[in-house]
Amino acid sequence: xxxxxxxxxxxxxxxxxxxxxxxxxxxxxxxxxxxxxxxxxxxxxxxxxxxxxxxxxxxxxxxxxxxxxxxxxxxxxxxxxxxxxxxxxxxxxxxxxxxxxxxxxxxxxxxxxxxxxxxxxxxxxxxxxxxx
Amino acid sequence: xxxxxxxxxxxxxxxxxxxxxxxxxxxxxxxxxxxxxxxxxxxxxxxxxxxxxxxxxxxxxxxxxxxxxxxxxxxxxxxxxxxxxxxxxxxxxxxxxxxxxxxxxxxxxxxxxxxxxxxxxxxxxxxxxxxxxxxxxxxxxxxxxxxxxxxxxxxxxxxxxxxxxxxxxxxxxxxxxxxxxxxxxxxxxxxxxxxxxxxxxxxxxxxxxxxxxxxxxxxxxxxxxxxxxxxxxxxxxxxxxxxxxxxxxxxxxxxxxxxxxxxxxxxxxxxxxxxxxxxxxxxxxx
Numbered sequence: 001x002x003x004x005x006x007x008x009x010x011x012x013x014x015x016x017x018x019x020x021x022x023x024x025x026x027x028x029x030x031x032x033x034x035x036x037x038x039x040x041x042x043x044x045x046x047x048x049x050x051x052x053x054x055x056x057x058x059x060x061x062x063x064x065x066x067x068x069x070x071x072x073x074x075x076x077x078x079x080x081x082x083x084x085x086x087x088x089x090x091x092x093x094x095x096x097x098x099x100x101x102x103x104x105x106x107x108x109x110x111x112x113x114x115x116x117x118x119x120x121x122x123x124x125x126x127x128x129x130x131x132x
Numbered sequence: 133x134x135x136x137x138x139x140x141x142x143x144x145x146x147x148x149x150x151x152x153x154x155x156x157x158x159x160x161x162x163x164x165x166x167x168x169x170x171x172x173x174x175x176x177x178x179x180x181x182x183x184x185x186x187x188x189x190x191x192x193x194x195x196x197x198x199x200x201x202x203x204x205x206x207x208x209x210x211x212x213x214x215x216x217x218x219x220x221x222x223x224x225x226x227x228x229x230x231x232x233x234x235x236x237x238x239x240x241x242x243x244x245x246x247x248x249x250x251x252x253x254x255x256x257x258x259x260x261x262x263x264x265x266x267x268x269x270x271x272x273x274x275x276x277x278x279x280x281x282x283x284x285x286x287x288x289x290x291x292x293x294x295x296x297x298x299x300x301x302x303x304x305x306x307x308x309x310x311x312x313x314x315x316x317x318x319x320x321x322x323x324x325x326x327x328x329x330x331x332x333x334x335x336x337x338x339x340x341x342x343x344x345x346x347x348x349x350x351x352x353x354x355x356x357x358x359x360x361x362x363x364x365x366x367x368x369x370x371x372x373x374x375x376x377x378x379x380x381x382x383x384x385x386x387x388x389x390x391x392x393x394x395x396x397x398x399x400x401x402x403x404x405x406x407x408x409x410x411x412x413x414x415x416x417x418x
Contacts, residue, residue, distance in 0.1 A: 062208020062223055069202060072213050087220060091211045094218055 013043040014076040015114060016097075017107045022050050024108045030082025033063030039107055040074045043115075049074070064088030064129075071097060080110045086125040101126055134304055134331075135313045136323025138294035141343040141367065142313050144377060145394075146291040147172045148384045149401070152394045156256045156286050162303040163293040164247060164262035164274040171380045175254030183262070183277040184243030185226040185270070190217045194238035201230035201239060226273065247274040251281065258286075272302035279303075287405065296323075296330045304331070308408050309401065310338040311364060317348035321355060328361065337404070339364040341397070365397045 018035035019026045029035035038051040051070055056063040064084070068091035071079055079092060080100045092099055100119035104110035113119050133142045143161075147169050150159040161167040188201070188210060199212035209223035210230050221244050231239045247264040262278040264271055271293065279302075282288045292303040304310050310331050314324040324340070331338045339362040342352055346369035356363050367373070367390070376386035384391045 059208060062220070065208045065211045065218075065220060065223075069199075069211050069213065091213070091218055094211075094216070095213045 014074060015041045015043065015078040015080060015111070016051075016071045016074060016076040017041065017079075017110055018053075018081040019107055024048070024106070024111065026107055028080070028082065028102070028104050028107055028110050030103075032079075032081045032084045032088050033059075033065075033067045035067070035081070038067070038071060038074070040071075040076050041107075041111060062087070065091050068092045068095065068097075071095075078114070080104075080114055080119065083127045084122065084125055085127050085129050087129065089122070089125040133290065133311050133313060134292040134300055134327060135294055136296055136325075136327035137314065137320050140294075140313045140315050140320060141341070142291055142294070143169055143172070144343070144367075144373075144383060145311065145313055145341055145365075145397075146289050148382055148390075148394045149398055150257045150289050151382050151384050152391060152398050153256065153287065156258070158282060158286050158288040159257050159259045160278050160282070160288060160290045161259065161261035162275045162278055162290050162299070164264045164271050164278065164299070165293065167261040167263055169259060169291055170252060170261055172382050173252070173254040173257060173259055175252040175257075175259060178251040178253055180248055180250045181277075182245055183247045183249055183274050184245050185224075185273040186228060186241040187221045187224045187226060187244045188219050188230050188239045189242045190219060191238045191240070192216050194236045196236060196238075198235065200233045200235060204229045204233050222267075222269070225270065246270060247277075249274070249277050249281065271299040275299055275302040279306075287402075296326045300330070301334070304336060305334065307336060309404055310336050311341055311401075312338055313341045313343055314352055315344045315348065316342060316346075316350065316352045318351070320348070321352050324352060324355070328359070337408075339400075341365045341367070343367045344369040364400055365393055367393065 017039045018029040018032055019039050020029050020036050034057055036054050038053050039048050041048040053067050053070055056066050064087050068088045072095040078098050084099050098121040101122055102110050102119055133146045135142050150157050161169040195216050197212055197214045201210045201217055202212035207223050207225055209220050211218040231241055246268045250261050252259040260278050260281040262274040264274045290303055293299045312327050314320040340356055341364055345366045373383055376383055384394055
């Protein structure tokens with residue numbers, strides 16, 4: 001496997017959340033690869049964008065890999081989700097994205113926990129492939 | 133030799149048919165996830181070759197993370213990141229699309245080991261068997277490697293995996309005749325119908341062998357009669373056949389009274405084969 005050069009940017013203050021809705025009050029989706037949407041929150045401007053991830057709901061394999069690329073493209077360097085499988089972890093890790101897993105019921109609760117520093121980055125996948 | 137349902141007797145019919153052949157035959161065990169024809173034949177291993185399939189290798193120095201490789205991959209086997217690409221070999225189907233579309237020629241192909249092919253000589257039978265590596269989920273490339281050993285001179289008997297999915301298609305594609313082995317049970321009938329649809333889709337001539345006749349009911353027979361599917365052979369439900377099988381003995385050796393059944397099947401297959409060859413020659417003359 002080729003070595004990936006990380007390009008960390010100091011100003012990157014975007015955090016990605018998996019969700020099925022389109023607002024901060026929407027539930028946090030516990031799945032990463034097959035979450036319908038990804039909300040990308042900008043900590044500086046306190047605004048957010050919604051990224052569509054629905055093409056992965058039908059994928060027979062590699063949903064996590066595809067979702068991880070979608071997150072990487074947004075420029076987010078932090079991801080808050082429920083669970084993360086091994087292949088998605090590998091891609092996110094290579095992209096220099098820190099992964100935080102939490103059981104928070106909504107994005108706003110997860111965001112509060114993130115800002116309060118009560119979430120710690122995961123060092124490995126916490127579930128097997130195709131765990132749902 | 134194919135079947136929708138597993139355990140109907142594909143290997144039994146394959147090895148016994150090969151055994152009664154009066155001329156040299158090739159027997160190809162294409163059930164690469166669990167090859168078992170070798171259990172019934174004593175022979176000498178002639179050669180063993182490694183089977184590989186092409187997977188991409190990305191040159192990080194050339195890759196600019198454009199994402200063209202990831203966009204074309206139907207199987208999400210390659211992830212493009214802003215500064216490079218990550219390959220998941222176990223998801224790759226070896227189509228070569230990423231290598232073709234890479235605008236910076238950063239992708240080359242390398243061989244990934246997925247299994248082995250063995251050739252075993254046993255009297256007039258040349259057994260070619262594929263064996264997929266543990267943990268590999270892609271049988272068709274191993275099956276194709278087995279089929280590359282067909283010499284076209286001798287009759288080739290291909291023992292397919294059960295079902296109607298890609299490994300079965302990979303096995304029967306290009307064959308002259310498909311024999312569908314089934315049993316007279318509701319499960320046998322259901323899966324026979326699926327297998328018949330599959331073979332019709334591929335437009336390959338076919339016939340049916342019904343095994344364990346005496347169990348179940350007569351609905352498989354009715355189905356064949358009503359849809360015009362020829363029944364090539366019927367094997368009775370006889371406990372001694374299963375006993376011989378469990379000892380790794382060929383039916384035609386352990387129970388000589390069944391030898392004539394297989395000789396008749398071989399005759400029918402050979403007549404069919406001759407007619408196909410005559411047709412092919414006629415085509416050539418035109």
